[in-house]
Amino acid sequence: MGQPVTTDPILIAVINMTVVFVVLYGLSLVVNLIQVIDPTQKKKRQESEHNSLVKTASTATATNVLQEDYDEMIILFTAAIAAYGYSNMRVVAIRPANSSTWSQAARMEMVNTRR
Incomplete structure (x- = not known):
């Protein structure tokens, strides 16, 4: 159990990049969810249209x-x-x-x- 699973640097880089992109995609989903839930969004849209x-x-x-x-x-x-x-x-x-x-x-x- 103390041994690493792989020592291939390319495989390690691919795994790390995959983890980073999954986290970024998750953050983008959270931001989109906040925009959908935001109760002040309708007021902002009306003000921006008027302006x-x-x-x-x-x-x-x-x-x-x-x-x-x-x-x-x-x-x-x-x-x-x-x-x-x-x-x-x-x-x-x-x-x-x-x-x-x-x-x-x-x-x-x-x-x-x-x-």
């Missing part, structure tokens, strides 16, 4: 406002570039710049060396 309806309505309005602001920014940037003397250029992308002063200084240096 999603409110967010959808406000997002639609905000999207229209943001698109109008974005269109105005493109028009202003294009006009500023044309006024600066680059009339045959076109705006391809507008991205926000980082607020790092080192990055801004490097950009200004690159712009000044192009002239």
Whole structure:
């Protein structure tokens, strides 16, 4: 009885992996059971549905406002570039710049060396 059942390392690894996956599957069953039994689940669903309806309505309005602001920014940037003397250029992308002063200084240096 004091002797091990097997000394094959592959068989030992398979047994250990099987035990781990059985325990994980059991834990997932416990979590699913808790979700089914949870009495507050119905309240949470109703609140989330209400919040999603409110967010959808406000997002639609905000999207229209943001698109109008974005269109105005493109028009202003294009006009500023044309006024600066680059009339045959076109705006391809507008991205926000980082607020790092080192990055801004490097950009200004690159712009000044192009002239």
